[in-house]
Amino acid sequence: MTHRLGSWTPPDDADTALALRGVHARYPGASADVLDCVSLTIGLGRRTAVLGANGSGKTTLLRVLSGAHRPAAGTVISGGRPLDHGRRGLTAHRQRVQLVTQDPDDQLFSADVRADVGYGPTNLGLPPEEVVARVDEALDVLSLCDLADRPVHRLSFGQRKRVAVAGALAMRSDVLLLDEPTAGLDPVGVAEMLDAVAALERHGTTVVLSTHDVDLAWRWADEVVVVVDGVVSQGSVRDALGDADLLARARLEQPWPLALLGSLGMEPAQYGWPRTHTDVAAVLARDGVTPVAGEAGRT
Structure with a gap:
């Protein structure tokens, strides 16, 4: 189920980056849905934070939005149209919507930073000069130029996270889904990641991030999605994080x-x-x- 909080209303279709309509999601062998009839809307250019306790379903929510997990029922709306989960439909969707997982090592495959950032564009079959242009642009936006030729295994955890984000940016995605992008980072690493997110936004990317950090969501987000046992509540940051009862059910602090x-x-x-x-x-x-x-x- 989905609850709208306060006076929040979804944006018009023309201002919608991504949406779910009546989505149920479960995993093989599970007796219950991880997401229960969820409908939500990600507005173009709107900062959306997804919060919830461990096991609440927020990572599954991001995976459904990205196309990595096919819902058991309901519809993902991408580019104003229902997502086709066939090969062609998912290929097109993943060019405009990128998911960066919590552990960067799940997404880093190459020996050095430049090769890794270029991995996705290369697999799209783009001409070499276009791949180089995209890689250079992503490295510049994420302030990674000085690390371009460094072996990935010699990077810090925070640097590897930024390289994973750069790889998503090189795909020229419209929407970037970040799963716990600040988890495991020290304060300097958090600041660097938020600077990177701001650079992506200036580049025209709509950013959705999941987090346990309510204070981060409070100072960063425009809108908040709170997931409690597969049920979603969506509203403005004030309505969502000012709702003490909702936060208590989600096992989150004010x-x-x-x-x-x-x-x-x-x-x-x-x-x-x-x-x-x-x-x-x-x-x-x-x-x-x-x-x-x-x-x-x-x-």
Whole structure:
């Protein structure tokens, strides 16, 4: 099932990058659906975060959107049309929709960075000069030019993740699905990954990312999909992550700005739903509030 949160409504078809309609998904031998009659819409140019506990179905959701997992029932809408899961239909779909998995080593096949980024375009049968142009462009966008000739096995985990994203970009995809792109990264690695995502967006790519990090989703996303035992709720970041009951069912905590303001008896909506440290500091300074030792006291 799918719940729309607050006043959120799906975008018009012309503004839709990707959608599911009444999708059920399960795995062989399973007695229950992983996704239960899910309908959702990914808007063009809209930042969409997918959240849920381990085993909730969020990775399966991304795999269905990418065409890697065929639903038992329902329809994937790609490019305004139902996805044909035959060979030709999936080939066309995977040129416009790319999935980058949580473990980059699942997607890195070549000896060095340049060869790996060019793997997909080469398999499309593109002329060598076109492959080179796409690889150079992707390396530049992801700030990987200095690593172009480095063996993949000599890269850090965060660098390998960025190389996997570069490979997807080289396919000139319209939609990029990122499964836990910041998992396992230190703060510097997280910042580098988010810079890479911003570069992709400037390049015209619609980005969907799954994450356990509610704070990341709060400061980054326009819209949020919360998956709870195969049931999806979709809405604006404010409606989704401001819904304490929904977060509790999903075994997720409130974003820290909402938790902090709530602990001070302050209603986030009255302060414009602050999303960053700078926003929260400005609110507290304006309202004369001084947090002390994990608590907060009004001066």
